[in-house]
Amino acid sequence: xxxxxxxxxxxxxxxxxTYQSKLTKFKTLLDLNIPNVEKALKIVRLxxxxxxxxxxxxxxxxxxxxxxxxxxxxxxxxxGNLSLALNNQDIEYMQKLFKKLNRDFHKQxxxxxxxVKVFFNLVKTIIVIRNHEIVxxxxxxxxxxxxxxxKMPKIIEFVKFVNQDKKRINKTTDxxxxxxxxxxxxx
Amino acid sequence: xxxxxxxxxxxxxxxxxxxxxxxxxxxEQKFKIDELLNYKKVIFFNVLxxxxxxxxxxxxxTLEDNNIKYINFTNNIEEALYTSYLIIYDDKKIxxxxxxxxxxxxxxxxxxxGLNLPFITELSLLLKDYDLVDKxxxxxxxxxxxxxx
Numbered sequence: 001x002x003x004x005x006x007x008x009x010x011x012x013x014x015x016x017x018t019y020q021s022k023l024t025k026f027k028t029l030l031d032l033n034i035p036n037v038e039k040a041l042k043i044v045r046l047x048x049x050x051x052x053x054x055x056x057x058x059x060x061x062x063x064x065x066x067x068x069x070x071x072x073x074x075x076x077x078x079x080g081n082l083s084l085a086l087n088n089q090d091i092e093y094m095q096k097l098f099k100k101l102n103r104d105f106h107k108q109x110x111x112x113x114x115x116v117k118v119f120f121n122l123v124k125t126i127i128v129i130r131n132h133e134i135v136x137x138x139x140x141x142x143x144x145x146x147x148x149x150x151k152m153p154k155i156i157e158f159v160k161f162v163n164q165d166k167k168r169i170n171k172t173t174d175x176x177x178x179x180x181x182x183x184x185x186x187x
Numbered sequence: 188x189x190x191x192x193x194x195x196x197x198x199x200x201x202x203x204x205x206x207x208x209x210x211x212x213x214x215e216q217k218f219k220i221d222e223l224l225n226y227k228k229v230i231f232f233n234v235l236x237x238x239x240x241x242x243x244x245x246x247x248x249t250l251e252d253n254n255i256k257y258i259n260f261t262n263n264i265e266e267a268l269y270t271s272y273l274i275i276y277d278d279k280k281i282x283x284x285x286x287x288x289x290x291x292x293x294x295x296x297x298x299x300x301g302l303n304l305p306f307i308t309e310l311s312l313l314l315k316d317y318d319l320v321d322k323x324x325x326x327x328x329x330x331x332x333x334x335x336x
Contacts, residue, residue: 060200060201060262083262085262151236151239158306185334
């Protein structure tokens with residue numbers, strides 16, 4: 001119930017938890033009979049040549065994108081392990097896609113990952129789920145207690161380290177903002 | 188491959204790549220370090236994200252102390268900093284390989300395959316552009332020391 005409430009409030013929810021792919025093995029993508037598959041491929045930035053590729057020959061990132069295709073028609077889209085399957089460019093693209101799906105198509109999106117970086121500029125609330133229970137909830141990427149459950153992103157680690165004896169720079173999740181702040185601080 | 192510890196960075200691979208390393212023990216799930224000591228060669232396949240920096244360093248040190256050769260397949264460029272040899276792999280071919288510090292200088296190539304540089308490397312490079320530091324730093328303490336003397 002609480003997840004439903006948080007999702008209704010924010011539209012896109014970040015979840016720290018383990019995720020098991022729901023994609024079942026197929027021979028080729030054609031076997032999945034996805035409606036408007038060519039359009040769906042374009043949305044996730046896959047080439048049509050992938051249609052005849054055998055399951056065994058698909059890469060980790062292709063499988064991740066195919067799983068997303070199978071969920072595009074759902075009202076609540078649950079995706080997981082972006083940080084394991086996708087490169088930085090793809091993650092940035094998917095973040096924009098999720099925002100668009102939420103804003104223009106009123107889709108609600110649950111993103112399950114153990115890398116908090118995936119949630120930057122995308123989610124307002126992060127919850128931690130352990131054994132099917134919400135064990136922690138925060139709206140602050142700099143919340144120390146969040147990192148009892150997962151690894152701290154390097155940019156947060158750096159800002160906290162620099163400020164540990166004296167506040168020198170502001171909290172940020174953007175490297176370019178960080179550079180400006182360092183420049184102000186040391187000049 | 189004669190190097191004893193290697194990171195292979197790629198997001199564009201499938202498990203066929205492991206066919207080239209049949210004499211290696213492949214680790215894909217959470218594990219205990221002791222379990223690895225029975226092997227001479229180990230591959231970590233997208234698995235070290237479960238562990239923090241200190242644990243990864245401990246895992247690699249234990250393997251090195253026991254003369255166990257290891258390869259870490261990952262798409263997390265931060266993990267490149269744990270081994271002295273780095274390979275950037277994409278689309279079934281090696282795009283760059285060599286001493287980690289040297290390969291990380293191939294910024295354009297790394298970005299071309301959709302990856303970023305490790306955070307501390309990227310931050311150092313950007314600060315270098317502003318003449319705030321004069322070299323690439325590898326850890327928070329030395330970079331902080333260079334900036335706030």
